[in-house]
Amino acid sequence: MSKNDHIVVLTGAGISVESGLDTFRGNFGLWGQHKVEDIATPEAFATQPELVHKFYNQRRQQLKKVQPNPAHVALATLEKNWPGKITLITQNVDDLHERAGSTQLIHMHGKLSEARCIQSGTVFPCEENLDTDSLCECCQVKGNLRPNIVWFGEYPFGMSEIFTALDQADQFWSIGTSAHVYPAGGFAQHVLMNRKDARMIECNTENSQISHLFPERHEGPASQTVTKLVDSILEEL
Ligand code: OAD
Secondary structure, three states: OOOOOOEEEEEOHHHHHHHOOOOOOOOOOHHHHOOHHHHOOHHHHHHOHHHHHHHHHHHHHHHOOOOOOHHHHHHHHHHHHOOOOEEEEEOOOOOHHHHHOOOOEEEOOEEEEEEEEOOOOOEEEOOOOOOOOOEOOOOOOEOOEEEEEOOOOOOOOOHHHHHHHHHHOOEEEEEOOOOOOOOHHHHHHHHHHHOOOOEEEEEEOOOOOOHHHOOEEEEOOHHHHHHHHHHHHHHOO
16 A cells, blocks of 8 residues: 555445435335336436425435434545545435535535436536426426436446546445446446556445455444544554
8 A cells, every 4th residue: 555545435325324314225225115217217207207306305305314424524534634646436415425524526426415407407506395396597497407316327427537536546445335336336347457456445234246356345334444444544654
């Protein structure tokens, strides 16, 4: 390890569990309670916008009741104190990383706190509920606002920046993600193909789809494993 290492961190729903947010898969996951095709596709929004808005409104409201946990805080501390570059890529649509203090952050699946006009693509801050009567500020048409979330079949945000970072990664950390969803599920493999000496670390409570790619695994809740990992790496400086 060198103190100039570029550390690329990928986070998933598991990092927000201890803040009180649900994961997608597993026994109590969101995709066990709702069908993905009813909620998280452009087709669902075209045919049942009320249902889609209801799902994301509930999740947006939930953000007001939760706080970043020690794992989010540890990653913000890492960004502040690490002499090399840090790129934090999250699949999460919550705002817990930024509330913990992370600034070098790519929300590849979008953000609950934003709405987007389906005609112009303009993005607006969105703290309150959306519905089919919500008036779009740019085109003044009701129903033109959608959550600024990447749905299945859509291209994630920030991919060019993400692949630039992956191509330079000296360390790749995968935290709280099952790696079921691509392209994020393929990032570890991409790093290994291009940077075969990269330090590969996974933090998860259980095995993911891609655990075999990580010689270094920290099993347990992210609040403990990530905090320990960040402490140890900063102590080595
Ligand atoms: P998943 O629900 O697929 O996986 C959550 C992961 O977190 C699992 O591997 C759990 O073992 C792990 N986990 C649970 N509790 C944890 C804890 N306290 N500490 C550490 N790990 C823990 O969520 P994602 O991998 O984020 O996309 O899902 C990826 C994408 O699938 C989401 O961004 C979403 C979803 O469909 C869209 O909506 C586009």
